[in-house]
Amino acid sequence: MSQKIAQVIVDVPTMQTDKPFSYLISKELATLIQIGMRVHVPFGRGNRLMQGFVVGFEVEVSQESTGQELKSIAEVLDFEPVLNAEQLALADAMRETVFSYKISILKAMLPNLLNSSYDKVLTTEDESIFKQYFNGNQALHFSSLDESEQAVMMKLHREGKISVQYVAQSKETIKTKKRLTLADKQKLDELPISARAKKRLALQTFLQEQNHVAQSIWDYTDLVKAFSREVVKFFVSEGVLSLTEIEVSRAQAYFETVASDEHKVLNSEQAAAYEAIIDRQDKPFLLEGVTGSGKTEVYLQVIAHMIEQGKTAIMLVPEISLTPLMTNRFIARFGEHVAIMHSGLSDGEKYDEWRKIKSGKAKVVVGARSAIFAPLHNIGAIIIDEEHETSYKQDSNPRYHARDVAIWRAQYHGAALVLGSATPSLETRARAQKNVYQLLHLTQRANNQAEIPEVRILDMRKHLNDKSASFSEVLLDKISEKIAKREQVVLMLNRRGYSSFIMCRDCGFVPECPNCDISLTLHMDTKTLNCHYCGHTTGIPHTCPNCQSKKIRYYGSGTQKVEEELSELLPEARILRMDVDTTKKKGAHERILSSFGAGEADILLGTQMIAKGLDFPNVTLVGVINADTALNLPDFRSSERTFQLLTQVAGRAGRADKKGEVLIQTFNPEHYAIRLAQAQDYEDFYQLEMDFRRKLNYPPYFYTVQLVISHQDEDEVVKKSYEIMALLKANLSEQARILGPIPKPIARTHNLYHYQLLIKYRFEANLAQALNQVLDLTQVPENKKLRIIIDNEPQNFM
Ligand SMILES: Nc1ncnc2c1ncn2[C@@H]1O[C@H](COP(=O)(O)OP(=O)(O)OP(=O)(O)O)[C@@H](O)[C@H]1O
Ligand SMILES: [Zn+2]
Ligand SMILES: [Zn+2]
Secondary structure, X not given: OOOEEEEEXXXXXXXXXXXXXXXXXXXXXXXXOOOOOEEEEEEOOOOEEEEEEEEEEEEOOOHHHHOOOOOEOOEEOOOOOOOOHHHHHHHHHHHHHOOOOHHHHHHHOOOHHHHOOEEEEEEOOOHHHHXXXXXXXXXXXXXXXXXXXXXXXXXXXXXXXXXXEEEEXXXXXXXXXXXXXEOOHHHHHHOOOOOOOHHHHHHHHHHHHHOOOOOOEEEHHHXXXXXXXXHHHHHHHOOOEEEEEEEEOOOHHHHHHOOOOOOOOOOHHHHHHHHHHHXXXXXXXXXXXXXXXXXXXXXXXXXXXXXXXXOEEEEEOOHHHOOHHHHHHHHHHHHHHEEEEOOOOOHHHHHHHHHHHHOOOOOEEEEOHHHHHOOOOOEEEEEEOOXXXXXXXXXXXXOOEHHHHHHHHHXXXXXXXXXXXXXXXXXXXXXXXXXXXXXXXXXXXXXXXOOOOEEEEEEOOOOOOOOOOOOOHHHHHHHHHHHHOOOEEEEEEOOOOOOOEEEEOOOOOOOEOOOOOOEOEEEOOOOEEEOOOOOOEEEOOOOOOOOOOOOEEEEOOOHHHHHHHHHHHOOOOOEEEEOOOOOOOOOHHHHHHHHHHOOOOOEEEEOHHHXXXXXXXXXXXXXXXXXXXXXXXXXXXXXXXXXHHHHHHHOOOOOOOOOOEEEEEEXXXXXXXXXXXXXXXXXXXXHHHHHHHHHOOOOOOOEEEEEEEEEOOHHHHHHHHHHHHHHHHHXXXXXXXXXXXXXXXXXXXXXXXXXXXXXXEOOOOOHHHHHHHHHHHHHOHHXXXXXXXXEEOOOOOO
């Protein structure tokens, strides 16, 4: 008799397995297992149970012909598939361009909660099922059942008679809510209550009146408020009411406070863009619109249109701008149809949002990078705001770019794809130039009274100030002037490629991380020195470990130091600081912004965090304290990044009727990225930067792939790097250039040495196959400790 066999991709942490393994399916599970479900399977010699995904079935030929005994699936983890056909096809497609293993791609598509050990708790409202299977327990833990019982439960679930909740091992991530249900109607009616117990009587009447509502459920806190804790307790102890705890979504709170909002009448440029998008062609759109030109309003109306058509939409924004300010604009239009996915949510909350999407309740998903995997059906539009942001590329495995996934999904669904930015990435703009994308322009600020702010460059070599290391007189005077007028100021300290550290004044010693070739960063809030790579932490030494001198100097102007300086220089100013330290706590980010929005401070001082998305009408001055820090990084995109950042932050000024001004302090006033940011001239910047890229054979003229090879032993890394280079050379054409191997700019982290190779090419038929061969090197036992990262189109060279 032939038996069904499942193909399973297994999640084995010690070895990356890239091909499906075959497993027998027991008779009990045969009709229940579906493609896209997670299972537990025994793996390896020890037969340890591993999680895996069912990706296909095969009919067994005969056991003799394979010559080996197949193992069986031990347990099914899902009641319905967690991955659908589209996602499995997408994973296949991603595997071609994202050189990481299938399992890591599949896992990236799911909420974390489904990738870790959560048990399922089953409940039922069906009386006879309860009697037959629950043994008097309120709920059953799925993992405690044997295989045939599990199979029965899955069948019942499929018939809608059982409900399932995933329960986290650790409870602290989950917010629960107590609720009460009527346990026994007869007891309620017969409950002996003395006529003097007014509150008890009131609750009895209340419950009797509401009882006709099928399955009455009451909020515990509501009843306690209305009838007192004692009274409620009495009803529970008498067996009239039963008390249960359920998980609630914290994300729910978002919806309760947001007032709804109407569409604005689009101006002619906005309307033209809107019409083009909804009348969609096969091509993606690049919506290039100056800051404040109303791109978001266009997105909102495109999404509204799609919903009217019975379709759904994905709206991606950079993690950093995923503030309530931003999400509220979507909730205000689409209410409960919105699901929000950001890293601030707990695993349980993320799972809730995912379920809301999967069940079809959510029509619009607003989220950061990974929201591109949202399991929506019938997608009408995918929008990527600030498309140039590097955070759309994941910098760990799988190293996918959300833009590429978006292109694939838009094609799959026949959806409109919109890439929006005031400063598009060169790659995107070049494609628009070649008509691969359709270019749509917004050249004016949407709000009629608002103009593009005037930008001045302050040459810090001429404006050195005796009183202050960070502020020129000009900037300080401007700030005072604005405060006197009761207007607000945004100050940005560019922290990219820059950090605070300590140094011995006598011998110049700078403490470094023992595991990584990098100096330790000074954190004044915790009074520690931290390594930003491996997390190593130590106290701040009082004497120099090298020469015992007591003259330890603190270097660098962190936001905290600048804040102190500023409050000394301008004691009357009310300052809010926004950086990683002040936004660590949940909700802190939003508190700072809403406080600033409410006019409780004159100055918002922050890092790059404040450059994006802020839309405060009373901000009339933006000051950039140091424009240069990122310019000299060893990365061919450093000019592009600097230009984008300065243009973005300048765009925060003068967004309403009051005119905006921008002051940029710099030591490189002649640098083209700074001059053109002053002019806010994206076109000129694009032309100039494209010239450089062409001359130096960089993207978008050439494609790039970076390989990072790491090992504890430096000799080994060097040896393997040359082996890999030889392998590549043998497989690639003469036109491909291979640079390296060279040590990474930060040559050692986590006690591993890192070397890099960079491939630059225009067309290479054998590239994918060669890279897969390289990737497979790590599967050879002698290379067990070798780590190879393949980064297709790397965004970060540090
Ligand atoms: N058609 C319109 N009529 C009136 N006001 C509008 C219109 N469209 C947008 N606005 C307003 O103009 C301001 C800027 O719009 P929006 O935030 O959509 O621009 P944006 O291009 O997304 O901005 P940025 O990229 O700079 O963050 C907002 O306050 C918005 O409410
Ligand atoms: Zn370290
Ligand atoms: Zn010293």
